[in-house]
Amino acid sequence: MEDGAAACGGPGAEGARSGRRLSRFLLCLYLVGFLDFFGVSMVVPLLSVHIKSLGASPTTAGVVGSLYGVLQLFSSTVVGCWSDIVGRQYSLLVCILLSAVGYLLLGISTSLFLVAIARIPVGIFKHTLSISRALLSDLVLERERPLILGKFNTASNVGFILGPIVGGYLTELEGGFYITSFICFSIFILNSGLVWIFPWNDTNLRRMKNSRQTDNRPPSDLLKKAKNKLQETPATNGTITPPALTWQLWIQIVSVLRDTKNVILSEMWDIFLVRFLMSLAVMLYHSNFVLAIEERFGMKPRLTGYVISYSSALGVLAGFVLGPAMRLYKHSTYTILLHSSTLTCVLLLLYSTALSIWVVIFCSTLLSFSTAIGRICITDLQLTVGGTQASGTLIGLGQSVTAVGRIIAPLLSGIAQEFSPCGPPSLGAALALVAVLIMVLNKPRYSNDQSAKLKSQ
DSSP, rough: OOOHHHTTOOHHHHHHHHHHHHHHHHHHHHHHHHHHHHHHHHHHHHHHHHHHHHHHHHHOOOOOOOHHHHHHHHHHHHHHHHHHHOOHHHHHHHHHHHHHHHHHHHHTTOHHHHHHHHHHHHHHOOHHHHHHHHHHHHOOOOHHHHHHHHHHHHHHHHHHHHHHHHHHHTTTTTTTTHHHHHHHHHHHHHHHHHHHTTTTTOOOOOOHHHHHOOOOOOOOHHHHHHHHHHHSSOOOOOOHHHHHHHHHHHHHHHHHHEEEEEEETSSHHHHHHHHHHHHHHHHHHHHHHHHHHHHOOOOOOOHHHHHHHHHHHHHHHHHHHHHHHHTTTTTHHHHHHHHHHHHHEEEEEHTTOOOOOHHHHHHHHHHHHHHHHHHHHHHHHHHHHHOOHHHHHHHHHHHHHHHHHHHHHHHHHHHHHHOOOTHHHHHHHHHHHHHHHHHTHHHHHHHHHHHHHHOOO
């Protein structure tokens, strides 16, 4: 009977077609993530060398390099919230195209001023991966979300591994940095084309629509006033007049500010604190890895580079490990996050006290898995507790929290290294321990929330 229904175009056939369309959509998103990381990782490692070749002092190069991080800190949440309001397709296209403009400017930068200008649109709008993750959370069931996010991260990380190799080869050519920047620009244009031809209309987006309909928050007086004004604004022959366009933009600004305030003032402060502490702990581990290994064990930078590449390759495999882990833990994201964070804390402590290079390699191996899985799980926990109707805002705010860690980590690492080469990872282990204690104290709330949501599906 089921075969007959499928042959006649019944519910079974329609479900199969919907599943195939969703699979094609996900594959396109994975390809966008791969190309994004591939293009960026070709340029970013060479940026400091290019700035130095323009005659910049180390201090000036540091200021220009930090411009991107500072802009990301303030723009992540706003752009994520904006994508919740105007839709993923429009926001993703705008972010990709304006990021492409930044890399095009970088490809013609013959002065330090042009380099700084080129980093501005990239710093503000380079949130393509965050919006893609928010789109994934809109499309898939909550039970499937960690696995899908893991596959997306795997595809992106493959691009991150291949990009520096290609960029390093191109740099040896005359004008290699400019060639690499133009290739990166072309990759972003290609990505915009992929997003444009995405099967948006054919893909089942009911979860996205339903999640927005469940947002029953009353609009603010300011938002009501803007909407009423928009309805009163005359239009000519169905066209959008400049006053109507202005008020539409005003509605978006008010909505962004309101949604951002609601998330920041929510009861999710502990989740974002855990994300901050764990990201800072991992950054401290990476901050002086090459220097510490050389001082402690006399290993040459070339061999240390092999260890780093080995760890990066293992991080790619973490996306495939997450599926069996989810089944083993019965889809309890909180429990996986707690155990992976505990393992990260123990490994950082073991690494900081290691007496053999083989212990360091052992710690790097397991840290590749624990940190990659932890990043996926903390994002999933944010979406589970915060709700998918504001997935762009939540992911954007998470990126802002991580950006704060990127700003603070170099300072803390420098202070800790004044005492010992093992200072940064030891401090990281202490911060990870604090994050684990916060999770343990809040275990009942997150476990209950997640169980209730999974049962309702």
